[in-house]
Each structure stands twice: as C-alpha cells, then as structure tokens.
Amino acid sequence: MSFVVVENVGKTYSDRGSRTGATVLRNVSARLGEGEFVCLMGPSGSGKSTLLTILGAMNHPSEGKVVIDGIDVYALSDERRADFRSEYLGFVFQQHHLMPYLNAIENAMLPLATLRLGAAEKRRRALAVLEKVGLAGKASRLPNQLSGGEQGRLAIARAIVNDPPLVLADEPTGTLDTKTGGEIMKLFLDLNARGQTIFMVTHNPANARLAHRTLHIRDGALAPESDCPREQTSRTPADGLDSELPALMIDRSGDFDSLSGKPFGD
Amino acid sequence: MRIGTIAFANLKRRKGKALFLVAGIGIGIGTAVALLSLSGSLREEIGSQLDRFGANIVVTPHSDSLSLEYGGISVAGVAFDEHRLTGEDVAGVLRIPYRKRLSVIAPKLLGAVEVEGRKTLLAGVDFSSELRLKRWWRLTGGKPEAADDVLLGYDVARAVSAIEPLPGAAGRGRPNGEHHPASEERFRIARERLIVAGREHRIAGVIGQTGGAEDRMVFASLGHVQDLLGKPGQLSVIEISALCKDCPIEDIVAQIRKELPHARASAIQQSVRARTEAVDRLTRFSAVVSAVVLAIGALMVFTTMMSSVVERTREIGVLRAIGFRRTHIIKGLMIEVAVISVAGGVLGWAAGLLASRLALPYFTEAGAQIEVRASLALFAVAVALSTGMVSSVYPAIRASRLDPSEAVRHV
Structure with missing residues (x-):
C-alpha cells in the first residue's frame, strides 16, 4: 500500500477581478511508497512548489485528494491539519526560513514548541538532531553566525526533530555551492536510509539521480515517470553510504568533484 | 521552548x-x-471647599405651625415652642457614630426683637463656631468679645445709621476672623452703641453685605440672647457642617434623627447637589x-x-x-x-x-x-x-x- 497517494489533484488560483483563474495543476496523480526518495523536476512555473505545498497539507487543492498514511489530509479541519503537519511532515525550504532571533538549538526545537513535552525532553531531542546534522557544537549560534551549509543542515534538523515519516524539501541545495549542496544531499540520503520518505523539488539533475524515482512536471501536469533507480549498494549506511556517497556523486554527475570523498564530520 | x-x-x-x-x-x-x-x-x-461654604445639615424643632424662615430654613421655634431644642441636643448630635465627620456645630437661638423701633431678628450664636461656619462673612470692626457685644447685619447697620460710607475706599473686606483696618472697607462704623430689646449693646462689628438673611439680623452671644429672650438653655436651630467629601450625608442626617427623635434634621439639598x-x-x-x-x-x-x-x-x-x-x-x-x-x-x-x-x-x-x-x-x-x-x-x-x-x- 502506498504511503502517499495523490489522486487527480488540480489547483486553480482564483484571479481577483476575473471569473477565470490560473490553473497551475491539472489532474495530477502520483504515489510514494514508504521509505521512498522521490524527486520532482520541472521548469519554473510548472507547478512544482504548488504540488509540494499541496502534499504538505497547507494548500487546499481545487480538486482531487491527498491521502497520507491512510488519512485524507484535506478532509481534516484547519486545526487538525496543523496537527497533522506537526506529526507527519517535515519541511525544508529553499531559503531555509530559519528564525533569525533564535539560536540553532531553539530553531531546531521550534516544531516542538506546541507539543506537551518537558523542556528537558525538547532540548534532548533538539540536541540529538543537531548531533545528527553535525551542528551539536554550534547549538548556541544564531543563524547569521552559521555558514550557508550549516544553515541548510539546521533547516533539516528542524524538519526532522519531530521524527516525521515524510520530509518535503523545496530545492534545499538551490542556493548552495556544490560542495555544501553535496553535504546536504548526503544528509537527505542518510535520512532516507533510516526509513524516512522524502519528496524533493529540485532543478538539479544530479540531485534527482540520487533519488529512487524522479517525477517530471510541465505546465501543471506530470509526465510519465522515468524510473532511475539508484545503485542499491549506496543506499544504506550498512553498505558504507557515508564513505561511498561522494564518490557516487562524482560518478553520476561530475558536479561534486570538489568533494573530498571523506565522510561527513571528518 | x-x-x-x-x-x-x-x-x-x-x-x-x-x-x-x-x-x-x-x-x-x-x-x-x-x-x-x-x-x-x-x-x-x-x-x-464646599464643606467650608457653610452648613449642610440643619436641626430644628418639630412644629405643626407655619414657620418663620432663617436663610431659607424654616425655624419653628421663633413662633411657637411646642418642641424645644436645648444644649442637650447639641450633646446628642455629638454622640452619633459619624460624629468625627462633623466639622462645625453651630447652635443658635432666634427671636424677634425691637431695634430702635424696628422688628428685627436677633440671633444668639456661639461666635467661635458661627464664624468658622460663615467663612464668607467679612467683618468691619472686630469680633464680639463681651456678652453685650453685637454684630450687625449690613441692612440693619444702615437702617440704624451705624455705618457711613467711606469716601474713596474701593477695597473689599477680608474673610472673617481677621481684624483689619477700617480703611479697607467701603464703610466705617459710625456709632458705638445700640439699643437692642430695650438694652444697650456695643456694636463690635458689622457684617459686609452678603445678600443673605444675615443682612437683616443682629447677632449676639448665645447665652446673652437666651437671657434677653427669657429662654435659658433653649435653641431654635442647630446648624451643622459635615465634612462630606464622599460621606453619605443622608446617613448622618438619619443618625441625628435617631439620636434626636423630637427634632427635625434635614440636609440642605442645594449644597449637596451642587457638590455632586x-x-x-x-x-x-x-x-x-x-x-x-x-x-x-x-x-x-x-x-x-x-x-x-x-x-x-x-x-x-x-x-x-x-x-x-x-x-x-x-x-x-x-x-x-x-x-x-x-x-x-x-x-x-x-x-x-x-x-x-x-x-x-x-x-x-x-x-x-x-x-x-x-x-x-x-x-x-x-x-x-x-x-x-x-x-x-x-x-x-x-x-x-x-x-x-x-x-x-x-x-
């Protein structure tokens, strides 16, 4: 059974002063299996971000439905859908959208703010994810005291602090240099290897090649899927992902030749 | 967080x-x-300040008759003496629970007397409390000291030629309680003595024109007037000034009524209303x-x-x-x-x-x-x-x- 089901989704933005609106998505259907890493590619204005926000339970489709883990997301009330986002989804935005007035650990803790957990438990969880993304030593730094890559990693830490089953990413490497982008992709692969389902919007074919599948969207409609399975040897940490990923990236695209090939954190 | x-x-x-x-x-x-x-x-x-403007409670004897008026207050005892007020009633007023709110208690005896052939209202007062109550009085001359000293109202003083205009003097008098030179008044006292109720009295001072009842009255000490009228110990009215910034004046009146069931206590509504x-x-x-x-x-x-x-x-x-x-x-x-x-x-x-x-x-x-x-x-x-x-x-x-x-x- 698919973990995410997108069924005949359409989206038309109403245009003020006009009877007809702008149709951004048409009859989009897709399925994501649990633990899958799927990329979505398409030119600007093709409807990528709209589909991502619809999948992210924050943009009501004009037609069709989205079912995640058996829950018809848009049948929920607004407040229940917020709870659903809190429990099921992690977002990584292209510009990271970190809170500039909160330090790294506070940013990582942000999704926990509404949960009834003790302060110590929230802190423990935030430190654990900061550790996971290699920022444990910079917990008290403000975002503007972090590099672009570190900000990206912090954004990922915030997205996964709730341990959500589905992580949605909107061009997470779009503003980063290739080396930093590679680090970020490594983190996503790592998360995916630990069982998290990932849906990523990207312009970068190199990123897309690391996913299990890539969906192509053009003019609001999905093109027939082009399956491009990754080499299974690189997918699990047990298979030496940490040490082999950079080499894999170099092999696939040549875009990451600046990477040293050393494991992260070294 | x-x-x-x-x-x-x-x-x-x-x-x-x-x-x-x-x-x-x-x-x-x-x-x-x-x-x-x-x-x-x-x-x-x-x-x-309003409290200083004068009495806001008046105690008078009960009377079934049509009454004479003093300053807008009916004074039963002037005409008939069915019920009398005495010094005991003053003591009674001082026994009410709100007694600390009472700033001035001014008992007085009123009676109609002959002043050089004219029927005039004579008031026997306790000058120390009366002058505290009537702060707007401006005296020319001095405060009465001896028992036969009298204060004359402005109209009475004019009628008996006790005052004469002071040429060139435009200044006004000062509030009572201060002895001040006659040159500051618009008039000066022209005679020293006056026959009131058949007895000679010294004119201690004249009250500047107020436009009120006192203009047509003569004031002497309470004990002396009681003697003159042959009403020892009797009172016609007790004027009371209560310090009532926010106090319930009606409650004070009620307490006085309870304490003095034979008397009639009433709030001077005008004063209360103006303040409110x-x-x-x-x-x-x-x-x-x-x-x-x-x-x-x-x-x-x-x-x-x-x-x-x-x-x-x-x-x-x-x-x-x-x-x-x-x-x-x-x-x-x-x-x-x-x-x-x-x-x-x-x-x-x-x-x-x-x-x-x-x-x-x-x-x-x-x-x-x-x-x-x-x-x-x-x-x-x-x-x-x-x-x-x-x-x-x-x-x-x-x-x-x-x-x-x-x-x-x-x-």
Whole structure:
C-alpha cells in the first residue's frame, strides 16, 4: 500500500477581478511508497512548489485528494491539519526560513514548541538532531553566525526533530555551492536510509539521480515517470553510504568533484 | 521552548518597535492616570471647599405651625415652642457614630426683637463656631468679645445709621476672623452703641453685605440672647457642617434623627447637589479625555500590530507550515502584546502619578496631595492590558489566517 497517494489533484488560483483563474495543476496523480526518495523536476512555473505545498497539507487543492498514511489530509479541519503537519511532515525550504532571533538549538526545537513535552525532553531531542546534522557544537549560534551549509543542515534538523515519516524539501541545495549542496544531499540520503520518505523539488539533475524515482512536471501536469533507480549498494549506511556517497556523486554527475570523498564530520 | 519563548525572543529582536508600543500605551495610561489622580484630588478639594461654604445639615424643632424662615430654613421655634431644642441636643448630635465627620456645630437661638423701633431678628450664636461656619462673612470692626457685644447685619447697620460710607475706599473686606483696618472697607462704623430689646449693646462689628438673611439680623452671644429672650438653655436651630467629601450625608442626617427623635434634621439639598454636580462634571471630563487618549493608544497598537503581522508574514507562514495551529499564532502574538501592555501600564501609572504630582500645584491649593493607591495601579495595568489585547485581536486573527503556502512561497 502506498504511503502517499495523490489522486487527480488540480489547483486553480482564483484571479481577483476575473471569473477565470490560473490553473497551475491539472489532474495530477502520483504515489510514494514508504521509505521512498522521490524527486520532482520541472521548469519554473510548472507547478512544482504548488504540488509540494499541496502534499504538505497547507494548500487546499481545487480538486482531487491527498491521502497520507491512510488519512485524507484535506478532509481534516484547519486545526487538525496543523496537527497533522506537526506529526507527519517535515519541511525544508529553499531559503531555509530559519528564525533569525533564535539560536540553532531553539530553531531546531521550534516544531516542538506546541507539543506537551518537558523542556528537558525538547532540548534532548533538539540536541540529538543537531548531533545528527553535525551542528551539536554550534547549538548556541544564531543563524547569521552559521555558514550557508550549516544553515541548510539546521533547516533539516528542524524538519526532522519531530521524527516525521515524510520530509518535503523545496530545492534545499538551490542556493548552495556544490560542495555544501553535496553535504546536504548526503544528509537527505542518510535520512532516507533510516526509513524516512522524502519528496524533493529540485532543478538539479544530479540531485534527482540520487533519488529512487524522479517525477517530471510541465505546465501543471506530470509526465510519465522515468524510473532511475539508484545503485542499491549506496543506499544504506550498512553498505558504507557515508564513505561511498561522494564518490557516487562524482560518478553520476561530475558536479561534486570538489568533494573530498571523506565522510561527513571528518 | 514554548510559544512564550518565541514571543519573548521576538520582543527582544524588535526592541525598537516594542519600546515604541510600550511608550504609546504608557502615554495613554499615563494621561488617564494623571487625569484621574488630578480629578480625584480636585474632587477632594472641591468637597472640602464646599464643606467650608457653610452648613449642610440643619436641626430644628418639630412644629405643626407655619414657620418663620432663617436663610431659607424654616425655624419653628421663633413662633411657637411646642418642641424645644436645648444644649442637650447639641450633646446628642455629638454622640452619633459619624460624629468625627462633623466639622462645625453651630447652635443658635432666634427671636424677634425691637431695634430702635424696628422688628428685627436677633440671633444668639456661639461666635467661635458661627464664624468658622460663615467663612464668607467679612467683618468691619472686630469680633464680639463681651456678652453685650453685637454684630450687625449690613441692612440693619444702615437702617440704624451705624455705618457711613467711606469716601474713596474701593477695597473689599477680608474673610472673617481677621481684624483689619477700617480703611479697607467701603464703610466705617459710625456709632458705638445700640439699643437692642430695650438694652444697650456695643456694636463690635458689622457684617459686609452678603445678600443673605444675615443682612437683616443682629447677632449676639448665645447665652446673652437666651437671657434677653427669657429662654435659658433653649435653641431654635442647630446648624451643622459635615465634612462630606464622599460621606453619605443622608446617613448622618438619619443618625441625628435617631439620636434626636423630637427634632427635625434635614440636609440642605442645594449644597449637596451642587457638590455632586461639580464632582460629576470633573469625573466625566476626566473620563472623556482619558477615553480619547486611550482610543488613540489603541489605534496605535492596532496599526503597529497590523504592520508587524505584514512584516512577519513569512515567519508566520513557516510556523504554520511546521505545525502551529491558528490558535498558537494568536497566542504568540497575544503574549507579546500582553507583555508590552503590562509594561506600558506600569510605566504609564508611574509617569501619570509623577505628572499629576508635578501638575497638582497648578490646579489646587497648597496642601493637596496625590495618594499612591494600589487600586489605581491595578486599574492602570488592567486597562492597558485590555486596550492592548482588544486592539490586537484583529491583527492576530488576520495573522492566523495567513495562507502558509502563500507565505512561504515568496522567498
């Protein structure tokens, strides 16, 4: 059974002063299996971000439905859908959208703010994810005291602090240099290897090649899927992902030749 | 990390805006506090001044007959003596529970006598209390000292040629109790002695024209008049001035009635009404000005919060995207406003108190004071809080309704 089901989704933005609106998505259907890493590619204005926000339970489709883990997301009330986002989804935005007035650990803790957990438990969880993304030593730094890559990693830490089953990413490497982008992709692969389902919007074919599948969207409609399975040897940490990923990236695209090939954190 | 943590961090981040809002609310509350404090002090002062204007309670004997009047007060005992007041009744008045509120008790005996062939009202009074009660009297001459000394009302003095105009003197007399040179009066005393009720008396002084009943009266000491009229120990009326800034004058009257069942005690409604109206007008004025200033403060909070919401569209969108409910967004903004409002309220209270203290000398006589009252502080904070919260309801609801997908889309 698919973990995410997108069924005949359409989206038309109403245009003020006009009877007809702008149709951004048409009859989009897709399925994501649990633990899958799927990329979505398409030119600007093709409807990528709209589909991502619809999948992210924050943009009501004009037609069709989205079912995640058996829950018809848009049948929920607004407040229940917020709870659903809190429990099921992690977002990584292209510009990271970190809170500039909160330090790294506070940013990582942000999704926990509404949960009834003790302060110590929230802190423990935030430190654990900061550790996971290699920022444990910079917990008290403000975002503007972090590099672009570190900000990206912090954004990922915030997205996964709730341990959500589905992580949605909107061009997470779009503003980063290739080396930093590679680090970020490594983190996503790592998360995916630990069982998290990932849906990523990207312009970068190199990123897309690391996913299990890539969906192509053009003019609001999905093109027939082009399956491009990754080499299974690189997918699990047990298979030496940490040490082999950079080499894999170099092999696939040549875009990451600046990477040293050393494991992260070294 | 709780929603409050985010709110406090946001306040720290936008210190300038937060301080601007605190100042705005502070000014509004400060103005209200200053006005309320000042009007409170003015109320007290007006109250005490009105109390000084004379008696506000009159005790007379019961009478079934048509009565004579003294200063608008019916005086039964002048005509008939069915029920009499005595010195015992004065003691009775002093036994009421509210006795400490009574500032002056002025007993008097009234009687019609012949003054050089004219029927005139003679009043036997205790001069020390009478002169405290009638502070508006301006005496030419001196206070009566001997038993046969009399004070003449202006019309009586003129009728018996006891005074003559003072050419070239335009000044007015001074309030009673002060002996002052006759040259300051518009008239001077032209004769020393006068026959009242067949006996010769010394004219100690003349009361400047008041336009009241006293212009047509002669005043002598109470004991002497009791002798003259052959009514030892008797009284016609007891005038009482109660210090009633806010005290229930009707309650005092009721207590006197209870203590003196044979007498008739009544409040001089005019005095009470005048005081109440003056106080009410002041209070209404303060309330209106305070409301206007607070409305301006509320408008400022509203516009600042609206612009703050627009500024934070993306931030709010991100919070919504990561699972914050609408109520969480509203709660966060309301915590910020609450902190700002409470700070503004406390600051405004302190500033208002200081301002009213500084301004007080320009509005009231020396000696008036502004009290530091915890109730006013609580009131200031409560008003600040409710003003801030009410003004922020719409901006907060609007923030909570931001479309998260729209908010995070525009980067």
